[in-house]
Structures are given as C-alpha cells and as structure tokens.
Amino acid sequence: MPDQNLNPGQLALELPSALPAIAIEPDWKLQPRLWGHSLHPMCSYLASFPAALTHAFIARYSRPGDVVLDPFSGRGTTPLQACAEGRIGVGNDLNPFAHLLTAAKVEPATRAEAATRLASLRLGWNAGSAGWLALAGRVFADPAAATSLVPAAGSLDGPDAATEPVPAEVALAFHPRTLGQLLFVRSALRLDDRTDRFLAAAITGILHGKSASYLSELMPNTFSMAPRYVRDFAKRNAFASPERDVFDGLSKKLDRLYRGVPPSMQGIALLGDARDVAPRARAALRERGRPERARLVVTSPPYLRVVKYGYYNWLRTWFLGFDAREIDATLDDAHHREPYLLFLRDVLAGLRPVLTDDAVVVLVIGDVETDRGRRITGGVGLAERTWEAAAEPEGYRLAGVAMDDVAAVRKMTKLWGDEAGRATKTDRILVLGATEAGRRRALAGASNDVDWTWPSRALRAI
Numbered sequence: 001m002p003d004q005n006l007n008p009g010q011l012a013l014e015l016p017s018a019l020p021a022i023a024i025e026p027d028w029k030l031q032p033r034l035w036g037h038s039l040h041p042m043c044s045y046l047a048s049f050p051a052a053l054t055h056a057f058i059a060r061y062s063r064p065g066d067v068v069l070d071p072f073s074g075r076g077t078t079p080l081q082a083c084a085e086g087r088i089g090v091g092n093d094l095n096p097f098a099h100l101l102t103a104a105k106v107e108p109a110t111r112a113e114a115a116t117r118l119a120s121l122r123l124g125w126n127a128g129s130a131g132w133l134a135l136a137g138r139v140f141a142d143p144a145a146a147t148s149l150v151p152a153a154g155s156l157d158g159p160d161a162a163t164e165p166v167p168a169e170v171a172l173a174f175h176p177r178t179l180g181q182l183l184f185v186r187s188a189l190r191l192d193d194r195t196d197r198f199l200a201a202a203i204t205g206i207l208h209g210k211s212a213s214y215l216s217e218l219m220p221n222t223f224s225m226a227p228r229y230v231r232d233f234a235k236r237n238a239f240a241s242p243e244r245d246v247f248d249g250l251s252k253k254l255d256r257l258y259r260g261v262p263p264s265m266q267g268i269a270l271l272g273d274a275r276d277v278a279p280r281a282r283a284a285l286r287e288r289g290r291p292e293r294a295r296l297v298v299t300s301p302p303y304l305r306v307v308k309y310g311y312y313n314w315l316r317t318w319f320l321g322f323d324a325r326e327i328d329a330t331l332d333d334a335h336h337r338e339p340y341l342l343f344l345r346d347v348l349a350g351l352r353p354v355l356t357d358d359a360v361v362v363l364v365i366g367d368v369e370t371d372r373g374r375r376i377t378g379g380v381g382l383a384e385r386t387w388e389a390a391a392e393p394e395g396y397r398l399a400g401v402a403m404d405d406v407a408a409v410r411k412m413t414k415l416w417g418d419e420a421g422r423a424t425k426t427d428r429i430l431v432l433g434a435t436e437a438g439r440r441r442a443l444a445g446a447s448n449d450v451d452w453t454w455p456s457r458a459l460r461a462i
C-alpha cells in the first residue's frame, strides 16, 4: 500500500522491481540521522550512504573477525562501521580525498596523539604567526595576483618558501587571520603520518559550512559551490568571512569525533581502482596476519554521471594539496550506461579472488533519472541491468533486491535542493552470493533481527 504522505514524485518510487525482492526490512531508515560511530560524520561526502544501512548488512552477514570490504569506500562508512563492530573493515577508493577520509577512520589517531599534535601546532603558530599573517595579508590584498605564492601542502616550508599560487576563491572564503593559520597548518601536516592525516581529515570537515563551527560560511558544508558562483556571490554580497580560529575549531571538532569509544578493530584503507582491489587487499591483509578473503562486501558504486568528486570539493582538495581536475579525470563517474555496466562487470570479476566461497555481496545502486535537470538516458532500471549484464555473467547468484527509496530522495535533496526529487528515483540494493552457498546464506540471514541500540551491548563486550 503506498504511503499517503508521499508526494506524487515519491509514489513513483513504489514501482516494483523486475527482480525478486529479498525479505530485508529497511529499518535503517527509521534510525536517527547520525546513528553509528562518532567518527562517521568526520566530513560530508557526496552520495554517501548512512552508517545504519551498512550496519543492517554487517549485522546479518558477518561475524566479529570477518573481513568486510568496500571497493568504493567513499568517506569510509562501511569499513568504519565494520571496525566498530569488531570486523576487519577494508576500504578502497580511487579518489585520494576519499582514501584520506577512509584511512583517518579505520586507522584513527588516539585522542592523546591528536591532542598532543594540536598543542604542538598551536605552539608552532604562536612562534611563527607574524610571517604567516604577512603572507595571508599579501594573498588577501590581491587574490588574483599570480605573485601571491604560498608553500605547498605538506611541504613543511615556512611562509617565505612560497612555491604555488592560491586560487582567488580560497582567499575570498576566509578571514585573513584564518587564512594565515590554514596556510601554516596546510604546510605542516604530513598526510603520510597517521595523526597528521587524522587532523587534516578533521579540518576538511570544518572548512566550510553555515554555522559558527566552520572556518568559512561562504559555502554549505555538503559541497563546494562552483568557483565562479563563489566569486559572483562574494562580490554581490560584499562577503567578508568572520574570523574563526583554526585551532579552537579543530579542538571542538576533535571533542565531537572522540565522543564514542574508538573502534575495537583496526582496518585497512587502500588507494586504487576497484577493478584490481583483490590482489592489493589480499597483500595488505596478509601483511597484517589477517584472513585474506572478505565474507561480506557492502558498497555503492559511483552514480551514473551525477557527481564530480574533485570539482565539488575544490576547497577541500586545495587544502589537502590534491588536484581536483585530476581527480575528476581519473574517477569512473562519467560513464554512459553501457560502458558503466562493462566497468561494473570488470569490478565484479576482479573481486572474486578476495571473496570467500560463501561471501555475500551487497550493491547499492542509484537509479538516476536526471542530472541537475537534464534528463539522462539509461539511468532507471540500472540495478536490474547490473544484475543481467554485470553480475550474472560473472557467476554471481541473486538472492534478491531490497529498496532504499526514501533514503535516496533525502540524500539527493541535500545535494540539489528541490530538483533532487527527480534526480534519483530510488536506490535498489542488490544482494548477491559469490556462489550458491553465499546466496543461501544471504536468504537465510535476511529476516534476522538486528540490534539497533548503539553501541550495542554485544559490541561493548568485544
């Protein structure tokens, strides 16, 4: 029976799938928005799924000590939730920003390490602020000047060893003092160091947003507005960012992140193409003396032609020293339907060597109808086509399909406002077995009750 409270756009979501349904109650939709470990909301990430969704499958289809893999880990939701539940969470992504967020969550700094490093950064700032403030002042005075060079991210250089220009929109976004602090911290943090990486990831989460806890109020925290829009907006509104202290903001962010007990298990974050994740995941697991195969995969492959992870994160990628254009040129987000299906087939073929015989593979597939207002062909029915053209030919067995309609609408609404109701019809969740044994396990566990108290009593005992 369709819900009477849904608007007509949403009624379309009730359309049945051509594939058999699996009897999994979508009770993740009933959980609070921030359900799950306190590290999850480290930084917003486009098209991420809620921790509650991944828990629904981790709880049903894995046990403590099992390896749980996400070859498209994004901000690390699946591997973090797996680690927090005593599983070995392995995340992989080709986007260095996603890799950084995943690594920060599955190999987090301890609270003491983060506090010590923050204290040393404050001391460094106090000792050298004059030079950094002078540099920020020069950048601010003439944001468009190519002569306003700054040190590279992670270079450990001081304010005088400047090597690269700052995009004009970066200077527009911050108060000059905040910009000086950011230039200092950006140069000082080394992303190959666990603690520094954690702090850098935490800063990306407070870089921009519409409240006093963010370092710039120029843009929402969900994504960076287009640079040209930012320039026009700042000019039209004579925008001047209020002064925000990076160290105070970071300290408060750390308090929020460490609200929960750190995950009981350390996970693995890999940077690379999902098509060849298997050998890299196995080598990393072997190196750590862990089981080499995953019993569960929970993942959402890139949406079809909707999201540009570099472009919509340009301020964060600038802070981290990543090239936004290069990210968008590398990722598999721009495919049309047929090449996309071939891509997914390669991914599923490539996964096999890292799966146990009874592995369950959960694919959250976004059915996309329009791309920011423009109709795209082939987006709807993508889950069905994924089964027929990518999974079945690679010998996977179908347990069934579950729906995630409301969550999808909410997610895209965050992104595109009212246009969103039409952007994504529904997410369909394909539940597959790596073999017949996996399919049977998927069917047998589907109706199991899931404990939604967090952290659950059983987990506190791990």
Ligand SMILES: C[S@@+](CC[C@H](N)C(=O)[O-])C[C@H]1O[C@@H](n2cnc3c(N)ncnc32)[C@H](O)[C@@H]1O
Pocket: 045, 046, 047, 048, 049, 050, 071, 072, 073, 074, 075, 076, 077, 078, 092, 093, 094, 095, 098, 272, 273, 274, 275, 299, 300, 301, 302, 303, 309, 330, 331, 332, 333
């Ligand atoms: C829908 S998002 C996953 C979001 C994730 N479930 C979360 O909760 O954050 C898809 C991800 O696929 C990544 N991606 C795109 N092409 C890739 C490829 N060839 N290999 C690995 N990752 C890729 C993108 O960077 C993006 O993070």
